[in-house]
Amino acid sequence: MSRIGKKPVELPKGVTASLSGQTIEVKGPKGARSFTAPDDVALTIDGTAVKVTPRGTSKRARSMWGMSRSMVANLVTGVTTGFKSELEIQGVGYRAAMQGNALKLSVGYSHEVVFTPPAGVTVTSPKQTEIVVEGIDQQLVGQTAANIREWKRPEPYKGKGIRYKGEFIFRKEGKKK
Numbered sequence: 001m002s003r004i005g006k007k008p009v010e011l012p013k014g015v016t017a018s019l020s021g022q023t024i025e026v027k028g029p030k031g032a033r034s035f036t037a038p039d040d041v042a043l044t045i046d047g048t049a050v051k052v053t054p055r056g057t058s059k060r061a062r063s064m065w066g067m068s069r070s071m072v073a074n075l076v077t078g079v080t081t082g083f084k085s086e087l088e089i090q091g092v093g094y095r096a097a098m099q100g101n102a103l104k105l106s107v108g109y110s111h112e113v114v115f116t117p118p119a120g121v122t123v124t125s126p127k128q129t130e131i132v133v134e135g136i137d138q139q140l141v142g143q144t145a146a147n148i149r150e151w152k153r154p155e156p157y158k159g160k161g162i163r164y165k166g167e168f169i170f171r172k173e174g175k176k177k
Contacts, residue, residue: 005065008049009073012080019045024072028079031136035071040064043072050076078136085145087131091160094152095128103131107152107162115151117144131162 011017015028024043025034037043037052040061044051052069054061077083089096089107097104103123105113117123121135121144131148135141145164154161156172163169 003066005052005054005062005069007069008046008051009069009076011048011050011076015076015080017045017050017076019043024050024075026072026075026079028076030079030082033075033078033136035068035075037068037071038064041068043068074138078138082134082136083138083141085133085141086165087133087145087148087162088165089129089131089162090154091152091158094160094162096125096131097128098123098125103148105148105151105162108160113151115148123148130165 011026015026017024017026019025022039022043023034023036025032040055040058041064042053042055044053050072052065052072054065091108094107096106099114101117101123103115103117103125105115107113115123117133118140120137121133121140123144124132124134126132133141133145133148135144149162149164152161154163154167154169156170157174159169159171
């Protein structure tokens with residue numbers, strides 16, 4: 001029995017949900033998002049809550065139950081507060097700056113890297129060593145942050161590179177004489 005799937009998703013004030021078949025569309029102050037649930041689960045809207053129930057007792061139905069409930073909860077969170085991923089840059093001379101809507105990264109290459117974020121995601125650089133990725137789609141925000149981090153992953157010897165805020169980098173000892 002899914003502990004996550006049993007809990008209904010509460011709709012806060014200012015958020016509306018509409019259901020058509022297996023597709024649920026959630027509208028809120030930050031925008032609108034939709035999710036098409038698999039056929040193994042049934043979605044119902046009861047007043048100010050969305051309930052997800054399995055249509056059988058198969059292993060797939062039970063696993064889709066919790067996943068679908070989490071997806072609906074992420075839709076509600078996205079249209080109310082949004083998602084944010086913070087990155088920090090460490091290294092001598094490493095910096096980031098916004099140029100229009102594109103992000104310019106100086107991370108040790110012979111050229112500057114220009115990163116254009118996808119639609120639906122806003123990238124800002126409040127300081128030269130900080131990057132903030134925000135949006136209403138959790139998957140898109142996380143993937144965009146991962147794509148930025150991929151330009152210069154933190155290396156284990158000096159710790160230089162782009163890392164998530166608060167990420168611990170396991171440091172290695174250098175060569176010994």
